[in-house]
Amino acid sequence: MEFIIDDNIALTYEDLVDCANNGAHSGKLEIPQVGILEFSKKFFSGIANSCDLEILPDGLKSNPNKEEENSPSKRIFEGIEDFLDAVMASSSKIYIYTSGTTGRPKRALHTIKTLTRNVKIGGKHAKDKWGFCYAPSHMAGIQVLLQAFFNKNTCVNLFGKTRSQIYSEIEKRAITHISATPTFYRLLLPCVKIFPNVERATFGGERSSKQLYESISKIFPNAKITNVYASTEVGALLASEADIFKIPPGLKGLVKIDNGELAIHKSLLALSDDTPLSGDFYKTGDAVEFADADKMSFRFTGRIGNFINVGGYKVNPEEVEDAIKSLDGVREAIVFGKPNSLLGNILCAEISIIPAAKVSESDIRTSLLKLLPQFKIPRIISFTDSIRLTRTGKIKRV
DSSP: OEEEEETTEEEEHHHHHHHHHHSOOOSEEEEOSOOHHHHHHHHHHHHHTTOEEEEOOTTOOOOTTSOOOOOOOOOOOOSHHHHHHHHHTOOOOEEEEOOOTTSSOOEEEEOHHHHTTTOOOSGGGTTOEEEEOSOTTSHHHHHHHHHHHHTTOEEEEOTTOOHHHHHHHHHHTTOOEEEEOHHHHHHTOSOOOOOTTOOEEEEESSOOOHHHHHHHHHHSTTOEEEEEEEETTTEEEEEESSSOEEOOGGGBTTEEEETTEEEEEGGGSOBOTTOOOBTTEEEEEEEEEESSTTSOEEEEEEEGGGOEEETTEEEOHHHHHHHHHTSTTEEEEEEEEEEETTTEEEEEEEEEEOTTOOOOHHHHHHHHTTTSOGGGSOSEEEEOSSOOBOTTSSBOOO
16 A cells, blocks of 8 residues: 655555564654655654654754664554554654744644644545645645545655656646645646646645636646645644635634734644744734735735835835736746845845746836836846745745
8 A cells, every 4th residue: 555656666554564663763763854755754653653753954964973762663563553543642742843934943842633633534535645745844744644644545746846747647646635835836837738636736835826726726627726824833724715814713812813913822832942922822923914894804915024125115025926926927936135225125036937938027027017016116137947945845035
């Protein structure tokens, strides 16, 4: 029974059981940045044996001088069901780091209970087949692995693949579920082929747009589109079918909007010494605006820390990026500030064009004048073959 497929290499559920039975997995286990096959072996074997896991971020390597805390596993798993039960009952402490997209990576302590809070298990998920589109050590990647694992599904690795490879795997492996960042989904554009086998496409990790949902719906015409708000500190928290979110009844009083910023009650957070609190709430740094007069629904507008001071105006780079990405022929864009003695900053944009599209800097400027005020139009525009990404598949901001 295949659990992970990466290119033409398969890791089965039986392989996981063998790994747990034959490896040294007691005490504390550090997992460096490795591929999905090696990560899955270490992660699930460690949890089944109730190891404490430290999932190391980029730049932080295992300490070769650390005292060895592992000893041969004393438990022998009788089969797949026994192994699954052990993972669900695990007492492991699982340390996960944030991506560091907006600063130094923060360390958060999870348990199998907090990581599986939103995992759905049941017969209707038995035939799901997942396209895996994250770094395995990222919170979203771990949650996809757990969702697939507890339903004995297969995950097909799409992370780091080219557009043609992704298209081929979706068709050849009959993938039904995809969870990815908007940056990943833009890689699939423009629509040149449709995949009726995909039943659900989940967006997360970055701000998205109605235009992107509509474009992806053309590629996956039978898919339900879902937008998820999640973080390493709390896991998956909110979901919507577009860019408008509502705080569900069960979270009222625990999730709130505080002066245009999403705030989450400490009872929902993973334990961390790096998470600053304002009273009993963690201010996420995610800027939001209300979508209706009654303030019952809202949309995310960007990261507060990313706003750029341009001549006394606060410019949200993600708003400018959305405008650029709405233009014909544009695949991806990143907007950032460059220090300037007169204005504080000038706006710069790097733009990736869809292959074969003919788009000039003049075309971009002319079109943006119809969408944005003058001070929000980048002073410097350059074209690039690809936009820099973090290990989690998000745009890497300068």
